[in-house]
Amino acid sequence: MSAPDLPQGDSKNGSKAGAVGSQPHLPVMLAEVLTALQPVADGIFVDGTFGAGGYTTALLEAGAAHVYAFDRDPTAIASGQALLARFPDRLTLIEGQFSNLADHLQAIHAPAPDGVVLDIGVSSMQIDNAERGFSFQKDGPLDMRMSNSGPTAADIVNQMSHGELAHVLKFLGEERQAGRIASAILKRRAKQPLETTGDLAETVTTIIPRKAKDRIHPATRTFQALRIFVNRELEELAMGLSGAEDQLKVGGRLVIVTFHSLEDRIAKTFFNTRSETRLGGSRHAPELAAIAPPSFQLKSRKALAASDAECQENPRARSAKLRVGERTEHTAFALDMAALGVPSLPGFQGLDQ
Template identity: 40%
Template sequence: MPQAGRPIENDSSQNMHKPVLLHESINALDLKSGEIFLDATYGGGGHSKEVRRRFPTVKVIAIDQDPKVDVTRANFRDLDKVVTQKVDAILFDLGISTDQLERSGRGFSFLRDEPLDMRMSNTGIRAADILNSWDEHAIELILRGFGEERLSGKIARAIVEQRKVKPFQTTFDLVRVVETVKHRSFRDKIHPATKTFQALRIATNEELSSLEVGLEKGFEALGHQGRLVVISFHSLEDRIVKNFFREKIKEKSARQITKKPITASEEETMNNPRSRSAKLRVIEKI
């Protein structure tokens, strides 16, 4: 059985990933002594470390698709291949970590000029390949569908025009094109490229289809009264989680633990802006 690799890293480096809804999610796992916990998105290991601290007898299994993360490397859509025994609780803490955003050099942030890769794993198509080779309509669809970008048509058009001049290579190549369509205004709360970057990251990593498959396989891996705990960060993810939970409750294979999603306290949102959009949902297998 794969185990979390070297677990506790030095927490003193600056701007480390801060685990979101830490106590709320660990409480929701409802772990008891000697049980097995699967962390499906280990990242910086914040949640796993807290589980180990609070429940020293719990066995922690951890996976992550990022090869830089020192645990069993797997996409949770392939969870059935790496986790072959029943577990008592699973956590999915979705999206990317602060380390990936700020230090991976893989182009997740529109604030840094880096190669436009955006893969959390090191396999599959890069974000730049999508921009340089997909047809205009397909690009428009991902910007609209995964970014809920109102100007998806115009941005897709501008991308296709720009790549005739020079193929996309870096994040700033893309930021410049988005800014020709969406002008920055002091009233804007978010950067003009926010939605485009979100859409492209979701498409590059096939995040939504992985989530659908991963939830199903995670639920399958749970033993009786096992808890499935999911933290999502945007409405597309949350919709998938909500619908999946609703279906399991309707077919009477799960009971609802959180009627409404748990969100971050005011204190947490002040200390960790990333927690602002987080939604925690929980079901229990019956």
């Protein structure tokens, strides 16, 4: 999936980067994103995953008239105040989930955007802070919440049933040993609750011992699964795509950068189902079927990958895939999570944020 010992294998390396914060964050596929969005002097753009501000900064420096930047992480919004001071009349920072971007934009009467970019995954700023609990590289509280609210990963592993936990690890982590890992977690928590990232990583390695030749830590998939579940990332992605479809002006571009197969599969399905002529109606009333014209025109059927040069400079770009669609004049499709391939997962009391 990605570089050795990465906690999820899909980090953006703080990929919203450079201008905000002290770390040398590198925006992933920045040149390709700008080419796809085609920022112009009178353009309105939405950065649904602000992070450290890399894409937003580049759009503003390229002459975009205004950028509406979202992030559910309050620390990212706080870090963005320096950029806001630099572009006070051209930047709006919004603390909120990009799944609700349509509601947010309508509430502030924002113009229909010329482009929306969504860079999916966890940022290096979150990984590098041990207190956020995203990584097993540094021991910290088993948290993983992007928004700092709602149940933590510790709540999940200490309270979920064996079957539910195994289901989450299998489908969101694509972990072949999901059942055995779930059993080990239940055995461990019967003695003492799992409280730290180290507790969880150690438990996983009792089932999958680490070998010297391993490029990826055995706990990578488990951490990925829990992070995605805690933050409802796949549901967020599907809702964000639908919201962008609803808000984009005719000719506007939707750009998605993903970092692992689960996300890319949803993005690919979204664009494919909306770029072909589809029949409406149902099998129960085929005679009432009507043509549903495409809401997007694809710039390419294949996803773009990062260049070899970028992958050499930033190894975390190796798993990145970029997809682009251009909005047509036709009506947006209704959101159907199952049709987009969002898996049905167990609920967890209090998970709604």
